[in-house]
Amino acid sequence: MLVLIAIDNGMHVDGAAAIFGVGRSTIVGWLKLREEGGPAALAVKMPPRPVPALNEQQLAQLRGGIIGRDPANCNSTLGCGRTMGAELIKRKFGVEFTP
Structure with a gap:
């Protein structure tokens, strides 16, 4: 994520929020997710597909x-x-x- 790369390179959260058009709380949430679960925690997760009625x-x-x-x-x-x-x-x- 470009936002997190910018922050890792010294950009302040408020500046990143303004430049990337993302809410400050969203960025803080991403940082927390990454800290707790590593980069994999930020991966896009698809919702589970419904079980087909017919096999x-x-x-x-x-x-x-x-x-x-x-x-x-x-x-x-x-x-x-x-x-x-x-x-x-x-x-x-x-x-x-x-x-």
Whole structure:
């Protein structure tokens, strides 16, 4: 982070905040994080991804049942498209989706 490099090279926190357009308290927080956890503590952390409702095998079965089918020949009372897909997934795998 350029802000922390500038501070490491002697820039005052208030000056760094003004130049980099970052709040003073944010910089102080970064300094504290780095002091307690090292540079790795400042790494960007992605939020955990949701667990997929269908596993890879189920997705493969679903793709196999859909690819190459003509939507005009669907037998759904709810019509073709997302609603039919949700109905198929519920019937085949017991997993409910909102179309």
